Amino acid sequence: MDPDFWHERWQANQIGFHQSETNRHLLRHWPQLDLAADSRILVPLCGKSLDILWLLEQGHPVVGIEISRLAVEAFFAENRLTPEVYEEPFGRRYVVDQLEVLCADFFSLTAEDTGKVAAFYDRAALIALTPSQRPGYVEHLTRLLDGGTTGLLITLDYNQSEMSGPPFSVPREEVYHLFEPAFSIEQLFEFDALEENQRFREKGVTTLSEHAWHLRRSQA
Numbered sequence: 001m002d003p004d005f006w007h008e009r010w011q012a013n014q015i016g017f018h019q020s021e022t023n024r025h026l027l028r029h030w031p032q033l034d035l036a037a038d039s040r041i042l043v044p045l046c047g048k049s050l051d052i053l054w055l056l057e058q059g060h061p062v063v064g065i066e067i068s069r070l071a072v073e074a075f076f077a078e079n080r081l082t083p084e085v086y087e088e089p090f091g092r093r094y095v096v097d098q099l100e101v102l103c104a105d106f107f108s109l110t111a112e113d114t115g116k117v118a119a120f121y122d123r124a125a126l127i128a129l130t131p132s133q134r135p136g137y138v139e140h141l142t143r144l145l146d147g148g149t150t151g152l153l154i155t156l157d158y159n160q161s162e163m164s165g166p167p168f169s170v171p172r173e174e175v176y177h178l179f180e181p182a183f184s185i186e187q188l189f190e191f192d193a194l195e196e197n198q199r200f201r202e203k204g205v206t207t208l209s210e211h212a213w214h215l216r217r218s219q220a
């Protein structure tokens with residue numbers, strides 16, 4: 001999906017991916033990453049996710065990346081936060097307390113732009129991308145992370161012929177194919193999510209599982 005697709009989604013408020021509560025896999029599995037509270041977290045393709053607020057509440061400095069200015073400004077307005085805004089070559093940097101949001105194309109950012117992070121959180125980022133975009137996303141993410149960086153990834157698995165994405169199905173084998181050998185991979189959880197996802201059932205999806213993964217960037 002190109003940037004225009006996402007700009008149009010935000011413009012039309014077609015943001016079915018946005019959750020009004022903190023993601024349950026984040027709540028349940030984040031402690032397994034065993035991070036110090038002051039560990040800085042990268043949240044790629046962050047939208048206006050409330051998960052950012054939860055990470056901040058745990059004490060983590062957060063750097064989010066989001067291409068839509070509408071989404072970024074909605075995040076700050078809806079959460080009554082007033083950031084400082086800096087014009088940068090890549091776009092805009094919004095800063096408030098322990099939070100930075102870079103309004104930019106993820107693929108254009110360098111590790112200098114994002115700064116050093118100890119972990120990343122990917123919910124609805126990898127699965128928002130087409131099969132042909134996913135290898136480039138993982139390669140770029142890998143470039144932004146030092147060896148030893150850990151992360152929580154949430155994916156969906158369903159029969160792609162039953163529905164077109166996004167969100168796309170990223171089957172278990174593809175997770176291994178994309179992330180190994182740059183990352184070690186541990187599957188934390190698999191959950192049958194069909195019952196609670198009416199939107200998928202209405203489109204004819206017959207099986208749907210959610211997976212949580214603990215990734216660790218190998219030492220270079």
Ligand SMILES: C[S@@+](CC[C@H](N)C(=O)[O-])C[C@H]1O[C@@H](n2cnc3c(N)ncnc32)[C@H](O)[C@@H]1O
Pocket residue numbers: 002003006007017018019044045046047048049065066067068071104105106107123124125128166
């Ligand atoms: C499916 S949404 C998920 C948002 C968020 N992670 C969440 O859980 O609500 C994907 C987001 O990625 C953003 N996006 C898409 N392509 C991007 C890119 N190349 N760089 C930065 N953000 C991008 C879209 O604007 C959209 O907000």
